[in-house]
Amino acid sequence: MSVAALHKVDLKPKDYKSEVSVVWCPGCGYHGILNSIYRALSELGVDYSNLMAISGIGCSSRTPYFIKSYKMHTLHGRAGPVATGAQLARPDLAVLVTGGDGDGYSIGGGHMPHMARKNVNLTYVLYDNGIYGLTKGQYSPTSRPELKAYTTPYGGPDEPLNPLLYMLTYGATYVAQGFAGKPQICAELIKGAMEHKGFSYVHIFSQCPTYNNIDTVEFYRELVRDVPADHDTSNLGAAMELARRDAEGHAPMGLLYKIDKPTLDERLAAIVTKVGGHAGYDINKIIDLARP
Ligand SMILES: Cc1ncc(C[n+]2csc(CCOP(=O)(O)OP(=O)(O)O)c2C)c(N)n1
Known part of the structure; x- marks a missing residue:
């Protein structure tokens, strides 16, 4: 979404905290992502009366409760269509969608492509912990086969999807990736996404210390590599090449793609x-x- 035209205010990150207590587990990466959102809103000077925070269902989908804004906590997997309708009804407001890998790519998987290809003017921050957290640990579309979860006690039978390739393929006009352990980078990427006019997608890896014992902070630290400084963010092929990961399997961290449409x-x-x-x-x- 583009917040450029909105009325600007001078608020600190903490001013965007709602009165609702954050209920996530200690050590969950979502705390870092939420702080990145507060920081991005503050740096952009977003007036919270111009902000609609929308989510589906999941631990990550509780985010709107913790942000001072208008909000809709909708149905599992249905944040996208609701947010699309809200944005079309009130194109003068900023729309921020937050949700998990299960919400976005399992039950909501049919909606992600259409937000991207239609270039709906909103920001989607996807919290990827590689597991269903709220329902206490089931295998998700981004789980690695090595993960032993309640539904896959011997490990998983399939390969994880590649969310960045998916978004690039379907025409998202801003695609970035971060890691919850790097909140400053996440804040920059979210800020860029909210300044962008069009469908902006920020994928953030997060540890779930309660139900995912393989995708740890240490694992993600090893996994991510900064997007090279000379990467051309208007080049779809180059963005896809980065999204496919390098020969050692490293995942890119930073802005991969941004075009105007x-x-x-x-x-x-x-x-x-x-x-x-x-x-x-x-x-x-x-x-x-x-x-x-
Ligand atoms: C129609 C429907 N099916 C299933 C559920 C149960 N359910 C709630 S949250 C969830 C998965 C959440 O996983 P994810 O989106 O990855 O979020 P996380 O909790 O990990 O942040 C499921 C299966 C539901 N609420 N509604």
Whole structure:
């Protein structure tokens, strides 16, 4: 989403904390991600009366409770469609979606491509802990086969999906990746995402010390490598190459891709103008327009 046109305020990160206590486990990486969001909002000067925080269901999806903003805690996997509707109804507001790997890529997996390809003007921060946390530890689409979870006591039978490749393939116009153990980098990436006009996707690796005993802080520290300084963020092929990971399997950390493209609300507004405004909706006129 682009917050550039919004009314600016001068607030500290702590001013974005709501009165609701954060209930995540001690040591959970989500605390770091939440702090990155507070920091990004403060640095951007977002007025919380212009912010809609929207989520599905999961530990990560509790985030809107902890942010001072308007908010919707929706159905499991359905944050995307609700956020799309909210953004189209109020394109003057900033929309921030937060959720987990299960919410976004299992039950919500059918919605992610469409937010990307339609270039819905919102920011999606996906907290990837490689497990379903809220429901106490089931294998997710980003789990590594080595993970022994309640639903896969002998390890998993399949390979994890590659969320960055998925988002790039479907046309997301801002794609970045961070790690909860590097909150300053996450804050920068979230800030860039919120400044971007269009569908901005920030994937953040996070440890879940309670249910995922293999994707630890140490594992992620070894896994991630900074995006090279000379990477061209407008080059889709180069971004995909980074997303595919290097020969040693390292995952890129930083901004992979950013391009400008008309957003869904802009394209719809152009159609409304073409038919003469909402009052001008006339089925015969629309049929005329559709004639070759
Ligand atoms: C329709 C529906 N199916 C299943 C559930 C149970 N459920 C709640 S959260 C969740 C998975 C959450 O995992 P993830 O999105 O990775 O979030 P995390 O808790 O790890 O942050 C599931 C399966 C539900 N609430 N609704």
